[in-house]
Amino acid sequence: MQHIGVDGMEYILEARDLSCAYDQTTIIEHLDLAIERSSMVGILGPNGSGKTTLLRHISAALKPRSGVVLLNGVDVFAMRRRMLARKIAYVPQSTAADFEFSAMDVVMMGRIPYMKGFQSESHADMSAVKQAMDMTGTWQFRDRSITELSGGELQRVMIARALAQQPEILMLDEPTAHLDLQFQMEILDLLRQLVDHHGLTVIVVLHDINLAVQFCDKVVFMQSGSIIADGRPQDVITEQLISDVYNVAVSIWHDEATGSICIAPVRQASSETSACLKRIG
Numbered sequence: 078m079q080h081i082g083v084d085g086m087e088y089i090l091e092a093r094d095l096s097c098a099y100d101q102t103t104i105i106e107h108l109d110l111a112i113e114r115s116s117m118v119g120i121l122g123p124n125g126s127g128k129t130t131l132l133r134h135i136s137a138a139l140k141p142r143s144g145v146v147l148l149n150g151v152d153v154f155a156m157r158r159r160m161l162a163r164k165i166a167y168v169p170q171s172t173a174a175d176f177e178f179s180a181m182d183v184v185m186m187g188r189i190p191y192m193k194g195f196q197s198e199s200h201a202d203m204s205a206v207k208q209a210m211d212m213t214g215t216w217q218f219r220d221r222s223i224t225e226l227s228g229g230e231l232q233r234v235m236i237a238r239a240l241a242q243q244p245e246i247l248m249l250d251e252p253t254a255h256l257d258l259q260f261q262m263e264i265l266d267l268l269r270q271l272v273d274h275h276g277l278t279v280i281v282v283l284h285d286i287n288l289a290v291q292f293c294d295k296v297v298f299m300q301s302g303s304i305i306a307d308g309r310p311q312d313v314i315t316e317q318l319i320s321d322v323y324n325v326a327v328s329i330w331h332d333e334a335t336g337s338i339c340i341a342p343v344r345q346a347s348s349e350t351s352a353c354l355k356r357i358g
C-alpha cells in the first residue's frame with residue numbers, strides 16, 4: 078500500500094513525535110523519522126545514544142511512551158501481531174543459543190506468521206527457508222545444533238530466519254558485529270541486493286561508518302536519544318559532524334577504489350595523557 082507523508086514523499090515507515098522510556102528513564106524524546114520504501118538506512122551513533130531503543134520501538138517490539146509509528150500509514154500498534162510479523166522482521170543485537178534447535182528449525186521459526194494452527198510446514202515454507210539459508214550461506218549447517226555454531230554462523234542463521242519471514246522491512250541491530258571482514262561484506266552486499274532487486278527496505282544499526290557510507294542510501298546519526306543528522310552519506314558526513322558525535326578527530330577523503338568517502342580517526346595525545354606522561358618521564 079502506498080503512503081504519502083506530510084511532505085508529499087512516499088514512506089514505508091514513519092515515526093512521529095516518538096518518545097521512548099524504560100520505566101521512568103526517558104531515552105528518546107520527540108523524535109521524527111521517515112524511511113523511504115526500498116532503501117537501505119544506516120543508524121549510527123556512539124554507545125548508549127539510543128540506536129537499539131529506536132529499533133525496538135519502530136519494530137513495535139516495545140510500545141513508545143508517546144507518538145506513533147506508521148507502517149504504510151497504519152499505526153503498528155493497531156495491527157495484529159501476526160500481520161505485523163509478515164511486514165517487519167527484526168534481528169536483535171545478539172542471540173543466546175540456549176536450546177538444541179537445529180539451524181534449519183530456527184530458520185523455519187521465521188515462517189510462524191504464515192502457519193495455521195498446528196499445521197506442518199508447507200512447500201512454500203520449505204522453499205522460503207531453503208532460499209533464505211542459501212542466501213546467507215547457512216544451508217551447509219542446516220542440521221547442526223545452534224549451540225555448536227560460532228558467533229558469526231549463528232548471526233547468519235538469525236538473518237536467514239528474518240529473511241524466511243519474507244518481510245517488507247528488515248531491521249538489524251549490528252548484524253556485522255560477530256562477522257569477519259569477508260562475511261561483513263557478504264552480508265551487507267546481500268542486504269543491498271535485497272533492496273535493489275527485491276524492493277526490501279533495510280534499517281540497520283552499524284558502528285562502522287565506512288561500511289555504512291558504502292552500502293547505505295541514507296545515514297541517521299543519533300546522539301543522546303536525538304537524531305542530529307539524517308541524509309545521504311555524502312551530504313551529511315563531515316569531519317565536524319563526526320568529531321561532534323564521537324568526540325574524536327577524523328580525517329575524511331574521497332577514495333577512488335571504493336568510490337565513496339573514507340573516514341579515519343586521527344590519533345591525538347590528550348592534554349591529560351601528555352601531562353601524565355611528563356610526570357612519569
Ligand SMILES: Nc1ncnc2c1ncn2[C@@H]1O[C@H](COP(=O)(O)OP(=O)(O)OP(=O)(O)O)[C@@H](O)[C@H]1O
Pocket residue numbers: 099102104122123124125126127128129130131
Ligand atoms: N532495558 C533497559 N532498561 C533500562 N535502560 C536501558 C535498557 N536498555 C537500554 N537502556 C539505556 O538506554 C540508553 C540507550 O541504550 P541503547 O541500547 O538504545 O543504545 P545504543 O545506541 O544501541 O548503544 P550501543 O551502541 O552500546 O549498543 C542507555 O543509556 C542504556 O543504558
